[in-house]
Amino acid sequence: MNALAPGSAPGPDRRPAGARSPRPPRRPILRPALGSALALALVLGLAACGPDDIGDHPDTLRILAGSEVKDLEPLLSRSGLKLKISYTGTLDGAEQVAGGGADGEYDAVWFSSNRYLSLIDGAPARLSTETKIMVSPVLLGLRTAKARELGWAGGKASWKQIATAAREGRFTFGMANPASSNSGFSALVGVAAALSDAGEALDAAQVSAVTPELKEFFSAQRLTAGSSGWLADAYARRGGVDGIVNYESVLLGMKDLTLVHPDDGVVTADYPLTLLASAPPEKRELYGRLTAWLRTPDTQREIMTTTHRRPVVPEVRPGPEFGSAPLLELPFPNRRAAADQLITAYLDEARVPAHALFVLDTSGSMQGERIEALREALVMLTGADRSASGTFSRFRSRETVTMIPFSDGVGASRTFTLPAGDPGPVLEEIRGYAEGLGADGGTAIYDGLRAAYAESTRADPDHYTSIVLMTDGENTDGASPEDFESLYRMLPEGRRPRTFVVLFGESDVEEMNRVAELTGGAVFDARDGSLAAAFKEIRGYQ
Amino acid sequence: MKRSIGVVLALLLGAAVVTAVVLGNGGGGPAVVRGVIGSEKKPFFDDPRVRAAFEEHGLRVEVDTAGSRQIAAEVGLDDYAFAFPSSLPAAEKIKKDRGVSRVFSPFYSPMTVATFQPIVEVLTRAGLVRDSGRGYQVLDMAGYLELVAEGTRWDRLPGNTAYPARKRVLLTTTDVRTSNSAAMYLAMTSYVANGEDVVTTAEQVPGVAEKVAPVFLDQGYSQSSTEAPFEDYLVMGSGKTPMVVTYEAQYLSRLFSGDGSITPEMRLLYPAPTVLSKHTLVPLTEQGGEVGRLLTEDPQLRRLAAEHGFRTADPEAFADLVAERRAAVPRDLVDVVEPPVYERLEQLITAIDRLYAGGAVPQAEGGS
Numbered sequence: 051m052n053a054l055a056p057g058s059a060p061g062p063d064r065r066p067a068g069a070r071s072p073r074p075p076r077r078p079i080l081r082p083a084l085g086s087a088l089a090l091a092l093v094l095g096l097a098a099c100g101p102d103d104i105g106d107h108p109d110t111l112r113i114l115a116g117s118e119v120k121d122l123e124p125l126l127s128r129s130g131l132k133l134k135i136s137y138t139g140t141l142d143g144a145e146q147v148a149g150g151g152a153d154g155e156y157d158a159v160w161f162s163s164n165r166y167l168s169l170i171d172g173a174p175a176r177l178s179t180e181t182k183i184m185v186s187p188v189l190l191g192l193r194t195a196k197a198r199e200l201g202w203a204g205g206k207a208s209w210k211q212i213a214t215a216a217r218e219g220r221f222t223f224g225m226a227n228p229a230s231s232n233s234g235f236s237a238l239v240g241v242a243a244a245l246s247d248a249g250e251a252l253d254a255a256q257v258s259a260v261t262p263e264l265k266e267f268f269s270a271q272r273l274t275a276g277s278s279g280w281l282a283d284a285y286a287r288r289g290g291v292d293g294i295v296n297y298e299s300v301l302l303g304m305k306d307l308t309l310v311h312p313d314d315g316v317v318t319a320d321y322p323l324t325l326l327a328s329a330p331p332e333k334r335e336l337y338g339r340l341t342a343w344l345r346t347p348d349t350q351r352e353i354m355t356t357t358h359r360r361p362v363v364p365e366v367r368p369g370p371e372f373g374s375a376p377l378l379e380l381p382f383p384n385r386r387a388a389a390d391q392l393i394t395a396y397l398d399e400a401r402v403p404a405h406a407l408f409v410l411d412t413s414g415s416m417q418g419e420r421i422e423a424l425r426e427a428l429v430m431l432t433g434a435d436r437s438a439s440g441t442f443s444r445f446r447s448r449e450t451v452t453m454i455p456f457s458d459g460v461g462a463s464r465t466f467t468l469p470a471g472d473p474g475p476v477l478e479e480i481r482g483y484a485e486g487l488g489a490d491g492g493t494a495i496y497d498g499l500r501a502a503y504a505e506s507t508r509a510d511p512d513h514y515t516s517i518v519l520m521t522d523g524e525n526t527d528g529a530s531p532e533d534f535e536s537l538y539r540m541l542p543e544g545r546r547p548r549t550f551v552v553l554f555g556e557s558d559v560e561e562m563n564r565v566a567e568l569t570g571g572a573v574f575d576a577r578d579g580s581l582a583a584a585f586k587e588i589r590g591y592q
Numbered sequence: 593m594k595r596s597i598g599v600v601l602a603l604l605l606g607a608a609v610v611t612a613v614v615l616g617n618g619g620g621g622p623a624v625v626r627g628v629i630g631s632e633k634k635p636f637f638d639d640p641r642v643r644a645a646f647e648e649h650g651l652r653v654e655v656d657t658a659g660s661r662q663i664a665a666e667v668g669l670d671d672y673a674f675a676f677p678s679s680l681p682a683a684e685k686i687k688k689d690r691g692v693s694r695v696f697s698p699f700y701s702p703m704t705v706a707t708f709q710p711i712v713e714v715l716t717r718a719g720l721v722r723d724s725g726r727g728y729q730v731l732d733m734a735g736y737l738e739l740v741a742e743g744t745r746w747d748r749l750p751g752n753t754a755y756p757a758r759k760r761v762l763l764t765t766t767d768v769r770t771s772n773s774a775a776m777y778l779a780m781t782s783y784v785a786n787g788e789d790v791v792t793t794a795e796q797v798p799g800v801a802e803k804v805a806p807v808f809l810d811q812g813y814s815q816s817s818t819e820a821p822f823e824d825y826l827v828m829g830s831g832k833t834p835m836v837v838t839y840e841a842q843y844l845s846r847l848f849s850g851d852g853s854i855t856p857e858m859r860l861l862y863p864a865p866t867v868l869s870k871h872t873l874v875p876l877t878e879q880g881g882e883v884g885r886l887l888t889e890d891p892q893l894r895r896l897a898a899e900h901g902f903r904t905a906d907p908e909a910f911a912d913l914v915a916e917r918r919a920a921v922p923r924d925l926v927d928v929v930e931p932p933v934y935e936r937l938e939q940l941i942t943a944i945d946r947l948y949a950g951g952a953v954p955q956a957e958g959g960s
Contacts, residue, residue: 165813174770179657180816185828249745249760251812314758318832364826364846364853376831378757381812384948 216270224273230590276590456498457491494528522555674880683872696884801943844901
């Protein structure tokens with residue numbers, strides 16, 4: 051269903067309707083990162099009702115799910131129950147549930163973990179019974195040759211050893227953004243707990259204490275992603291790093307990887323299918339039937355063999371692929387403040403800082419509502435969105451932001467450098483810049499893009515550089531796609547940032563897919579939805 | 593931390609597909625009696641043999657599950673013929689609120705700790721576990737609380753090569769704010785922290801809460817239902833859950849059923865002191881009272897309760913099952929203390945809840 055260019059599928063919610071794939075996607079579904087605003091409902095076992103039917107039926111269980119469980123669709127279609135599953139990002143989904151937005155809209159939620167969700171004020175009261183369906187720890191997968199080189203061919207190393215090798219520059223890795231993906235957040239919690247000498251759940255003081263070590267560890271992170279699925283696909287397609295941090299289930303499905311099981315502990319996703327307290331009795335019964343079926347030994351065995359997740363009932367023993375050593379589970383923070391501080395420390399101090407280049411269409415067709423939407427989308431990233439997810443996705447300390455407007459030609463680019471300390475004044479400048487954007491003239495997309503790549507060659511190599519291309523129409527002026535491609539190919543391989551394309555208005559879907567495919571980026575479709583939501587989602591990839 | 597009553601239809605593990613059959617009372621079929629119960633009794637009420645035994649007496653018992661604290665604190669009991677929480681304090685609260693004269697305590701279960709033989713050896717060396725001399729092993733709660741107060745990690749216990757984990761020695765429990773088993777554990781630990789005495793006055797609460805809070809807070813995130821950490825113990829083993837606070841019945845029902853989930857390395861410890869979880873049925877209608885009476889008096893139902901690991905007024909059925917499995921289980925429990933009364937227990941939980949919140953700061957940092 052998701053015929054997007056390889057490596058360019060943030061999700062079916064922003065699926066360009068007319069896009070054709072140059073070749074079949076590697077996986078049937080590129081496990082996507084999704085924005086809740088546009089979550090696509092998938093209806094299983096409900097022949098009379100298409101995906102567009104958003105009404106409720108007493109015999110249909112409506113589930114709000116994380117994109118991580120999308121790979122269970124074939125299995126779920128055989129549950130004998132009518133299910134309607136809508137996908138959303140982890141943090142977005144958590145905020146939606148905690149704020150009551152899921153009540154009445156859904157009967158159950160299914161994320162890879164409820165831990166962060168249950169820390170949000172008001173969230174526990176919205177949840178009823180939780181039933182674990184399967185488990186998968188977050189591990190490091192390394193190219194087999196690299197694992198051998200580091201002495202970890204047997205899959206044994208501690209996070210401390212991994213952090214030491216990272217500090218010494220002996221390997222690089224990719225990991226999903228902890229603010230947008232549960233796998234990234236779990237890894238961050240695990241690494242922080244293991245590197246800290248505490249032994250109990252981290253509190254705010256311990257997070258501060260361990261931040262310097264986190265910084266050393268994350269100096270080796272050279273690939274980020276908004277979702278665990280995209281991360282796996284991006285690594286499989288282009289490599290570029292020596293390995294990735296991801297769910298064991300994802301890593302077991304990939305070739306030429308040695309799974310490192312840190313013996314100082316991991317954080318495990320347990321996929322609790324959770325009834326909402328607001329669900330009426332008939333939905334509670336459906337929920338009971340679904341969870342009972344999912345936990346039958348036969349279903350558990352099938353989940354294990356088809357998705358590489360570990361079973362949760364004692365009747366089914368884990369297969370040999372999971373190894374025999376028990377995995378030590380690290381304690382997870384039980385306070386929202388500690389969890390949020392950990393994410394903040396990652397974004398502002400520990401991670402390789404981002405250099406985000408925005409190539410912005412300011413042509414005449416953008417006049418009116420469209421330029422207003424663009425201004426608003428950018429202003430949101432300066433801190434106007436006060437939700438936790440909005441706060442995490444705004445421009446962060448140490449980050450560099452370059453704005454490259456284009457119309458007939460390339461306008462004056464402007465670069466903002468956020469300091470390590472208080473980002474407030476620079477955020478204010480960016481806001482002022484965004485609010486001053488106008489719209490006039492033609493659409494020289496590739497001139498704009500070429501300017502961004504030229505600019506990127508001057509970018510600080512100690513930043514993680516990526517490009518966002520936002521356009522609402524077809525290329526009318528300046529360089530052609532071919533001109534852009536030849537420039538792109540002239541760049542040294544290690545200095546070719548990915549371009550994340552936002553479709554808007556009358557974007558040329560095929561051409562935009564080609565840009566994303568060529569550069570290893572992704573396409574986000576904001577044509578029927580919010581430009582701000584698309585920009586926010588892209589922040590997970592920067 | 594009040595939750596709307598999380599009443600849930602048949603959801604527990606092993607529960608077969610639920611058919612919501614609602615039978616009328618006039619058709620000659622059994623009368624439907626609906627109760628709200630603590631989740632750990634769900635497998636008992638779902639057992640076809642239990643259902644058949646009730647039907648012999650003309651009753652079809654349907655149950656919803658909810659946490660015992662929720663059952664006691666919420667008012668939505670009007671739809672039910674009986675409430676069957678897992679602890680006496682909760683039952684007493686309902687009894688008082690609803691003006692019920694007679695309650696039934698058909699079975700009980702001590703709080704225990706499920707662990708593994710290598711861990712038992714480590715704890716024995718540390719002086720925390722001793723043999724009772726009567727065929728079962730005892731966990732010293734006072735010694736345990738000292739260890740927690742010192743922040744001891746597994747890898748710092750002398751001579752520990754079996755489980756050298758870089759994490760704190762902590763019993764895994766559920767969330768004390770929602771779950772009865774954790775509240776029972778709080779009853780045990782508060783007794784020790786209160787100088788070997790039941791917490792009886794409001795003045796004792798703040799000091800005791802502060803002393804026992806780390807056994808909950810330092811665990812980090814805890815799950816909300818009693819079945820979940822026990823299942824982690826069964827499935828994921830010592831890596832995730834080296835020691836878990838359970839009802840004795842949870843462990844023994846698995847052992848008695850012989851389903852293989854209790855492996856040869858698994859061990860059950862009896863904390864000293866422990867508390868009894870007295871499953872107490874509060875009838876809200878006449879038929880609800882009949883359910884209580886049958887559970888207490890019917891020999892068949894008592895035997896089935898024993899098979900589900902509960903201790904009943906008929907100790908022989910339980911003792912026979914223990915002997916059959918050669919289980920290291922005491923026939924009589926000696927070191928048992930009473931839980932605080934409902935109000936005190938609630939005050940302790942509220943005080944710990946406040947300590948959870950103590951670390952919180954406003955979440956949004958603002959944009960500029």
